[in-house]
Amino acid sequence: MTDSPAISVLDREGLDALVKTLTTEGRTVVGPTVRDGAVVLSELASADQLPFGWGTRVEAGHYRLIPREDGAAFAHTSGPQSWKTFLHPQREKLWSADRGADGQLSLTAEQPEQPSYAFLGVRPCDLRAIAIQDRVLTGGHYQDSGYRERRSGAFLIAAECTEPGATCFCVSMGGGPAADNGFDLALTEVVDEAGHRFLVRVGSEAGAEVLSHVPRCQADVETQTAARRAVDAARDRMGRAMPPVSLRTLMGQSLEADRWDDVADRCLTCGNCTMVCPTCFCTTTEEVTDLTGDHAERWQRWDSCFDLDFSYLHGGPVRSSPRSRYRQWLTHKLSTWYDQFDSSGCVGCGRCVTWCPVGIDITEEASALHDELEARLRLQEQAEQQERTEKVQ
Amino acid sequence: MNDVPLPYRVTQVRDETADTVSLALTPAGPTSLAPFAPGQFAMVYAFGVGEIPVSVSRIDRRELVHTVRSVGAVSAALCALRPGAHVGLRGPFGTGWELDRATGQDMLVVAGGIGLAPLRPLVFDALAAPRAYGRMNLLIGARTPHDVLYSQQVHAWTAAHGPLHCGVTVDRPAPGRLGHVGVVTTLLNGARFEPRNTTAFICGPEVMIRATARDLLQRGLPAHRIRVSLERNMRCATGHCGHCQLGGVLMCRDGPVIGWDRAESLLSVREL
Numbered sequence: 070m071t072d073s074p075a076i077s078v079l080d081r082e083g084l085d086a087l088v089k090t091l092t093t094e095g096r097t098v099v100g101p102t103v104r105d106g107a108v109v110l111s112e113l114a115s116a117d118q119l120p121f122g123w124g125t126r127v128e129a130g131h132y133r134l135i136p137r138e139d140g141a142a143f144a145h146t147s148g149p150q151s152w153k154t155f156l157h158p159q160r161e162k163l164w165s166a167d168r169g170a171d172g173q174l175s176l177t178a179e180q181p182e183q184p185s186y187a188f189l190g191v192r193p194c195d196l197r198a199i200a201i202q203d204r205v206l207t208g209g210h211y212q213d214s215g216y217r218e219r220r221s222g223a224f225l226i227a228a229e230c231t232e233p234g235a236t237c238f239c240v241s242m243g244g245g246p247a248a249d250n251g252f253d254l255a256l257t258e259v260v261d262e263a264g265h266r267f268l269v270r271v272g273s274e275a276g277a278e279v280l281s282h283v284p285r286c287q288a289d290v291e292t293q294t295a296a297r298r299a300v301d302a303a304r305d306r307m308g309r310a311m312p313p314v315s316l317r318t319l320m321g322q323s324l325e326a327d328r329w330d331d332v333a334d335r336c337l338t339c340g341n342c343t344m345v346c347p348t349c350f351c352t353t354t355e356e357v358t359d360l361t362g363d364h365a366e367r368w369q370r371w372d373s374c375f376d377l378d379f380s381y382l383h384g385g386p387v388r389s390s391p392r393s394r395y396r397q398w399l400t401h402k403l404s405t406w407y408d409q410f411d412s413s414g415c416v417g418c419g420r421c422v423t424w425c426p427v428g429i430d431i432t433e434e435a436s437a438l439h440d441e442l443e444a445r446l447r448l449q450e451q452a453e454q455q456e457r458t459e460k461v462q
Numbered sequence: 463m464n465d466v467p468l469p470y471r472v473t474q475v476r477d478e479t480a481d482t483v484s485l486a487l488t489p490a491g492p493t494s495l496a497p498f499a500p501g502q503f504a505m506v507y508a509f510g511v512g513e514i515p516v517s518v519s520r521i522d523r524r525e526l527v528h529t530v531r532s533v534g535a536v537s538a539a540l541c542a543l544r545p546g547a548h549v550g551l552r553g554p555f556g557t558g559w560e561l562d563r564a565t566g567q568d569m570l571v572v573a574g575g576i577g578l579a580p581l582r583p584l585v586f587d588a589l590a591a592p593r594a595y596g597r598m599n600l601l602i603g604a605r606t607p608h609d610v611l612y613s614q615q616v617h618a619w620t621a622a623h624g625p626l627h628c629g630v631t632v633d634r635p636a637p638g639r640l641g642h643v644g645v646v647t648t649l650l651n652g653a654r655f656e657p658r659n660t661t662a663f664i665c666g667p668e669v670m671i672r673a674t675a676r677d678l679l680q681r682g683l684p685a686h687r688i689r690v691s692l693e694r695n696m697r698c699a700t701g702h703c704g705h706c707q708l709g710g711v712l713m714c715r716d717g718p719v720i721g722w723d724r725a726e727s728l729l730s731v732r733e734l
């Protein structure tokens with residue numbers, strides 16, 4: 070590894086200078102901070118608000134903050150929110166309608182000025198999740214204009230992972246703890262005898278421009294090596310893994326599996342998994358009228374495929390059983406997403422596992438479906454073999 | 463979602479059956495939506511209530527007709543509109559029937575109940591150029607004789623000895639009315655078509671679509687020549703709300719008209 074002018078090192082003050090530079094440019098800086106016993110995403114005025122000295126312990130259905138002696142800021146795993154809270158907000162006004170005295174309608178698009186965001190501490194899995202939502206909301210024939218504006222104006226500062234959580238499985242989803250592209254700047258936190266510092270790589274012209282205003286040093290070999298080692302080690306410390314098969318094919322062959330009944334017995338159909346998932350994009354619409362009755366507003370808000378109304382078609386829901394709703398969620402994530410948007414809908418961030426109140430684990434469900442399918446195929450093969458031998462006899 | 467609906471004025475309201483109304487709509491201002499093709503749909507907005515997808519049942523240059531059955535809050539509000547009222551319209555959305563696919567072939571149009579609405583502009587187009595197709599059949603099923611849409615028009619089609627063979631069947635006959643009783647597939651034997659050289663267009667309740675498509679497959683129609691129009695819950699029609707999924711199909715984008723080669727496996731899984 071050689072020294073490269075594109076790679077520099079910031080200390081804690083440098084990180085704060087980065088936040089201040091972005092704020093001065095008129096950006097709304099959003100990053101992780103500790104609140105109510107969790108690491109949440111919130112507007113930051115200073116880098117001091119980052120969760121220095123906090124880590125997380127996660128398991129299926131379990132999340133807890135734990136203090137860290139090393140004072141690291143990015144040693145926590147995904148919290149209950151993701152960046153979609155800002156790019157694809159929970160509620161958004163679409164248009165308003167006014168009815169004149171003669172019954173005439175006038176319809177006005179809602180075109181508010183969108184904030185210019187800077188996201189600090191975007192995990193590599195979340196970079197991939199943002200790229201997935203980009204494809205869904207702006208990659209097709211129609212574009213979600215609000216999303217497009219917020220997204221195109223957003224400045225992304227990645228934070229590579231050195232402390233994967235017990236529910237993380239990005240590696241088995243084809244990702245990993247390293248940030249390869251899709252960022253303006255990428256940080257790797259290093260804490261050792263030489264001090265607490267952040268290796269910074271530049272990923273775009275905008276990133277280079279912003280960084281030029283920030284006091285920094287050229288990266289030394291030791292810091293670069295330590296950073297690479299920590300990220301490489303994280304790759305081998307994933308808490309979970311998906312079965313190493315084509316999940317797309319597995320789901321396609323498992324639509325009538327018995328396992329759906331098993332998971333349906335445990336699932337509360339609360340929809341938490343869809344709310345915390347960084348790629349879940351589904352929305353519904355609401356009509357809001359004022360007291361005069363001549364002014365109406367059309368709002369969009371997050372929806373969940375676990376909601377009974379989600380599939381309502383005159384007379385009743387298409388997917389009424391919990392079995393069919395869990396199946397919809399899992400097969401969409403891992404299989405039909407490819408048909409619709411040319412990629413998987415899961416990046417392996419582990420949020421749905423951590424935040425499921427009953428600890429349902431997407432990797433465990435996929436493995437069980439895989440085992441069931443294998444068993445079924447074995448039986449089929451045995452039956453065919455028997456038929457062949459009977460014919461010979 | 464981005465496009466705001468365009469205001470359209472209701473120029474005519476026609477009661478089709480006890481619960482179904484046809485609304486003729488023209489643009490309220492100088493701009494109109496892009497032209498619709500038979501089988502495509504619009505999102506129709508009832509002020510203060512909401513939006514629903516409705517197929518076009520007649521396309522006449524700037525005028526569009528939408529046939530709406532009152533089954534929910536929005537459709538009830540639309541059915542209650544009087545001439546002069548305004549609605550909002552977005553579209554055109556989705557795939558059309560693609561009548562071209564039937565060029566040089568026999569044509570089989572099978573409608574169940576309100577399913578005749580999206581098929582009507584297809585029949586009009588085919589009748590406008592009858593020489594492009596072989597024999598044309600329109601088979602209509604309805605609950606009772608009172609539930610047959612566009613009854614005058616259908617009556618004229620059944621009575622005429624033109625290029626179109628039109629048959630009607632009902633589940634329950636009405637007293638004093640003659641006619642065929644039974645499910646719509648019972649009309650297939652009387653239709654005139656060569657299965658290996660036929661394109662079929664089907665719309666109606668899912669059970670009816672399934673039964674008809676299976677019957678046609680057995681008679682030798684290739685699955686990809688059976689075109690069906692399906693329905694799912696829909697909020698945005700622009701591929702972003704996720705509601706209209708049927709497996710890998712996003713109904714607003716890949717449908718509502720799809721080939722039976724794609725639909726068959728999807729419709730055979732319960733609650734997909």
Ligand code: SF4
Pocket residue numbers: 342345346347348349402414415416417418419420421422431
């Ligand atoms: S499905 Fe679960 S693990 Fe995959 S991206 Fe969504 S929340 Fe993360």
Ligand code: SF4
Pocket residue numbers: 335336337338339340341342343375424425426427428429
């Ligand atoms: S899997 Fe868990 S989080 Fe998702 S709906 Fe079921 S109980 Fe809720």
